[in-house]
Structure formats: structure tokens, C-alpha cells
Amino acid sequence: MRQSSAPFILASASPRRRDLLKQIGIVPDHVDPADIDESPNNRELPIDYAKRISREKAEVVSDRHKGAFVLAADTVVAVGRRILPKAEDEMDARDCLALLSGRRHKVLTCHILVTPDGVLRQKLVQTSVKFKRLHQSEIESYIKSMDWQGKAGGYAIQGGAAAFIPAINGSYTNVVGLSLPEVANMLVGNGF
Numbered sequence: 001m002r003q004s005s006a007p008f009i010l011a012s013a014s015p016r017r018r019d020l021l022k023q024i025g026i027v028p029d030h031v032d033p034a035d036i037d038e039s040p041n042n043r044e045l046p047i048d049y050a051k052r053i054s055r056e057k058a059e060v061v062s063d064r065h066k067g068a069f070v071l072a073a074d075t076v077v078a079v080g081r082r083i084l085p086k087a088e089d090e091m092d093a094r095d096c097l098a099l100l101s102g103r104r105h106k107v108l109t110c111h112i113l114v115t116p117d118g119v120l121r122q123k124l125v126q127t128s129v130k131f132k133r134l135h136q137s138e139i140e141s142y143i144k145s146m147d148w149q150g151k152a153g154g155y156a157i158q159g160g161a162a163a164f165i166p167a168i169n170g171s172y173t174n175v176v177g178l179s180l181p182e183v184a185n186m187l188v189g190n191g192f
């Protein structure tokens with residue numbers, strides 16, 4: 001139930017984030033992606049990276065929409081201290097899947113909500129994801145599906161890669177791109 005008349009801006013190009021919000025009855029007044037440079041800094045740790053990028057996305061977009069609620073997020077797949085790329089080509093995706101095969105990794109989503117009076121709230125959520133050991137044939141058929149494109153770590157848990165994941169620990173929606181219980185809490189707690 002919406003209490004504020006301030007507009008709600010989703011600072012994301014991700015259709016997954018739009019669908020997730022819709023699932024809890026939230027439809028943004030505008031979708032305005034930040035479109036910033038997301039290159040990690042030298043030796044930047046995954047948590048620091050997720051916090052920095054989500055904050056930059058939120059700041060860029062809230063500058064364009066004063067007096068609005070702005071939600072931005074960044075989802076990072078991390079193996080230890082290593083940040084996996086958003087897979088842009090088949091080589092990225094193959095490298096990611098080979099690294100994830102047979103082990104656990106972390107998916108971190110850092111959520112930023114900017115309130116209409118310009119206060120910035122941050123919430124980082126971590127989910128541990130277990131991958132089964134992948135056969136080369138499984139990797140190749142997944143590559144053909146193109147489901148990895150633009151996804152952090154080269155897979156999407158909401159698609160065919162679900163067959164590779166026997167267990168997760170933590171929020172499922174966090175892996176897809178927004179942890180819905182946290183987003184709902186942030187919005188309700190800040191007068192939305």
C-alpha cells in the first residue's frame with residue numbers, strides 16, 4: 001500500500017528487477033538506468049565493489065529526479081575475493097561456468113534507496129549458491145541457450161542454470177537481482 005505521492009524511479013536497465021518488483025505489486029513511475037562505467041578497481045573486493053557501483057548508480061539517477069524515491073542495485077558474483085564479470089561473450093560465460101563448476105560461490109546484491117528528501121539507505125544481501133560439477137556437454141548446451149548474456153557470473157538461476165544448482169543459502173530473489181524482503185522493508189521503513 002503506497003503512502004507517499006513522491007514518484008518511484010527504478011534506476012536499472014534490468015528487466016529482471018522490473019519483474020521482481022511487479023511480483024510484490026510495485027510498478028515504477030519511471031525506469032531510468034544509470035548507465036555508468038562498472039569496471040572494478042584494481043584489487044577491489046566484491047563487497048566494496050557492489051557498494052560503490054550501486055551507490056554510483058543511485059547518485060547519478062537521483063540527481064536527475066529530485067524529490068523522488070530512487071532504487072538502484074548491483075548484483076555481483078564472487079568466488080572468494082574474485083569478482084566474476086557480467087558475461088558479454090561466449091568466452092566470458094565459459095570461463096565463469098568452469099570456475100563455478102563443483103563449488104560454492106557468493107552472490108551479493110547491494111540495494112540503495114534514495115528517499116525524496118535525499119537520504120541514502122544501503123542494504124547489502126549475500127546468498128551462497130552451490131553449483132554441481134558440470135560436464136563439458138552441459139556447459140556447451142548452456143552456452144547455446146544464450147541465457148548467460150549480460151548476467152553476472154555468466155548464469156541465471158531463474159532459467160536453465162537452475163538445473164546446475166542443488167542448493168542455495170539465503171534469498172533466492174537476491175540472486176536474480178533484488179532481495180524482495182529487503183526492498184519491501186526499505187520502502188516501508190522510509191515512508192513509501
Ligand SMILES: Cc1cn([C@H]2C[C@H](O)[C@@H](COP(=O)(O)OP(=O)(O)OP(=O)(O)O)O2)c(=O)[nH]c1=O
Pocket residue numbers: 011012013014016033034035038073074075076077086107150151152153155156157158175176177
Ligand atoms: C547471478 C544472476 C544474475 N542475474 C542478473 C541480474 C542483473 O541484471 C545482472 C547483474 O548486473 P547488474 O549490473 O547488477 O545489473 P544490470 O547491468 O542488468 O542492470 P543495471 O546496472 O542497469 O541495474 O545479472 C540474473 O538475472 N540471474 C542470476 O542468477
